[in-house]
Amino acid sequence: MINIPQVKLGIVAVSRDCFPISLSEQRRKAVVASCAEKEISIIELNTIIENEVDMLKALAEAKEAGVNSLVIYLGNFGPEGPLTQMAQRFDGPVMFVSAAEESTACLMDARGDAYCGMLNASYSAGLRNIRPHIPEYPVGTPSEVATMIGEFVPVVRTILGLKGLKIFSFGPRPQDFVACNAPIKALFDLGVEIMENSELDLYDIYLEAEGHKDIPAIIASMEAELGDNNPYPDLLPKLAQYEAALLDFHKANLGASTFGVFANKCWPSFEKFFGFVPCFVNARLAERGIPVACEVDIYGALSEYMITCATNLPATLLDINNSVPTDMVEANKEIMGDYTAKDLFMGFHCGNTASSCMKNSQLRFQKIMHSLMEPGKEPDITRGTLEGQIKPGEVTLFRLQSTADTKLRAYVAQGDILDIDPQSFGSIAVFAIPEMQRFYRHVLIQKRYPHHAGIAFANVGKTMYQVLNLLGVTDIDYNQPALERYPNEIPCTFLN
Numbered sequence: 001m002i003n004i005p006q007v008k009l010g011i012v013a014v015s016r017d018c019f020p021i022s023l024s025e026q027r028r029k030a031v032v033a034s035c036a037e038k039e040i041s042i043i044e045l046n047t048i049i050e051n052e053v054d055m056l057k058a059l060a061e062a063k064e065a066g067v068n069s070l071v072i073y074l075g076n077f078g079p080e081g082p083l084t085q086m087a088q089r090f091d092g093p094v095m096f097v098s099a100a101e102e103s104t105a106c107l108m109d110a111r112g113d114a115y116c117g118m119l120n121a122s123y124s125a126g127l128r129n130i131r132p133h134i135p136e137y138p139v140g141t142p143s144e145v146a147t148m149i150g151e152f153v154p155v156v157r158t159i160l161g162l163k164g165l166k167i168f169s170f171g172p173r174p175q176d177f178v179a180c181n182a183p184i185k186a187l188f189d190l191g192v193e194i195m196e197n198s199e200l201d202l203y204d205i206y207l208e209a210e211g212h213k214d215i216p217a218i219i220a221s222m223e224a225e226l227g228d229n230n231p232y233p234d235l236l237p238k239l240a241q242y243e244a245a246l247l248d249f250h251k252a253n254l255g256a257s258t259f260g261v262f263a264n265k266c267w268p269s270f271e272k273f274f275g276f277v278p279c280f281v282n283a284r285l286a287e288r289g290i291p292v293a294c295e296v297d298i299y300g301a302l303s304e305y306m307i308t309c310a311t312n313l314p315a316t317l318l319d320i321n322n323s324v325p326t327d328m329v330e331a332n333k334e335i336m337g338d339y340t341a342k343d344l345f346m347g348f349h350c351g352n353t354a355s356s357c358m359k360n361s362q363l364r365f366q367k368i369m370h371s372l373m374e375p376g377k378e379p380d381i382t383r384g385t386l387e388g389q390i391k392p393g394e395v396t397l398f399r400l401q402s403t404a405d406t407k408l409r410a411y412v413a414q415g416d417i418l419d420i421d422p423q424s425f426g427s428i429a430v431f432a433i434p435e436m437q438r439f440y441r442h443v444l445i446q447k448r449y450p451h452h453a454g455i456a457f458a459n460v461g462k463t464m465y466q467v468l469n470l471l472g473v474t475d476i477d478y479n480q481p482a483l484e485r486y487p488n489e490i491p492c493t494f495l496n
Helices: 021-037 052-064 080-089 114-127 142-163 185-190 199-208 215-226 233-252 269-274 279-287 298-311 326-331 367-373 436-445 461-471
Strands: 009-014 069-074 094-099 165-170 193-197 259-264 316-322 344-349 362-365 383-389 393-402 408-418 427-432 452-456 475-478
Touching: 009 021, 009 052, 009 080, 009 142, 021 069, 021 142, 052 080, 069 080, 069 114, 069 142, 080 094, 080 114, 094 114, 094 142, 142 165, 142 298, 142 461, 165 199, 165 298, 185 193, 185 393, 185 408, 199 233, 199 269, 215 233, 215 279, 233 259, 233 279, 233 383, 259 298, 269 367, 279 383, 298 316, 298 393, 298 452, 298 461, 316 427, 344 436, 362 367, 393 461, 408 436, 408 461, 436 475, 461 475
Parallel strands: 009 069, 069 094, 165 193, 165 259, 383 427, 408 475
Antiparallel strands: 316 344, 316 452, 344 427, 362 383, 393 408, 393 452, 408 427
16 A cells, blocks of 8 residues: 555543652553554653643643544543643644543552543633544553554554545546535645546646556556556557556645545546546555546545545445345345345446455446447447455445535444455446345435445444544434435334
8 A cells, every 4th residue: 555644643641630650651551562562563752741841741742753643541630631732733633532440559659530531621622622533432441441442543544544544536427427525625625635627627637648658567567466457558659658647646736735646537528538447446445555546536536536546456446236135135045144135235336346355256348338438349439347246244335425515424234255256347346234124224315425435445334433433423324224224214103
């Protein structure tokens, strides 16, 4: 991954001046030791914050150490003013966590009262209008705190990624495919930059890349990736030229941003001018941490990038596409386990999923485009997809989207990709999400989400929920269990 942040996490202990400062120091060292045991990298700041002068000293120490995210650890009750000032002045994500009492032997002379101090710290954070990350139960032993810190790392990586992100878009969405359009104002609210370009700009940079010095190496890389699944070796020079063009544009246009992703027009006029389908290149860039969202789906690109940061794995963007036929369900009952037919759907796109996320893949042509653009002919300009069955395993559906009135809303739904042959074309798989039928109706339809979903190849619902909370997104939906009613759902007593 070349396009995601490197987390440099620091820990600073705080101490109320009427408590022994040694208590916070000893407990901080125990947390750092537990982090080392769990292979969690963390920088220990020596300054312990008792007052505002200490806070300034700790801030300077963090800056000198290159810390870009911070754990503020209440080793005892802690001074809520200076510790929240530290969070306010620190330029990066901040977590509040506190120490549990070790044993009854400590309760007379070495009690820390951090359980109480966390309440004051939270109250003071509200007064200062700051939003620290506070775990579900933020009080723990050194080992428990270390686990909480480990869970904070992907949250940090995602927040830092958004802070430095620029989205490059090329072209408007095709007619009749405007569903993924949304106002870009909410991107700026997140601190994300956007650079909108035309399809002519994309074609221009492609033409300029003819004879690019990197094309031979890219072709060799493509050949190695495809192996025997490469029926169109003559197509690779065009695809390599396109990949070189996008990578050069990415590097040259980040400007003040650190990271960049794409949302590109990919049909119908694209094929007539470029002479190929760009899906395989999109898949290869996703493998490197540079998602390329199909059909100029700007918020799709944003969602893909967020889950790339959260998982440190390639993401993809798929249509929530079609139902699973009854005969396929009947033939795969053992594979389905506790999932029902109503929990299933097929996720599909033309061929944009990284080969490392595929059970099998081959360079192919886009079947639907071929029927429209080259009917009755051998595939030519519609070649370039990477098709096959997506690997089975854990999955999270995620999308962060702006409404028409520029409010941010999101959904997160966890489940599994099943090892069922989808018997169809494209990059495709059978997905199983608990209570998908209700989620489909009462979230996706009811709240007018587009058909594109960001796909994370891991269960990261907790991480994404925490990220959204830090971003201040309050409208977050999930696939609710059977006994939890959606607000707009008809009560079950009326259905009998």
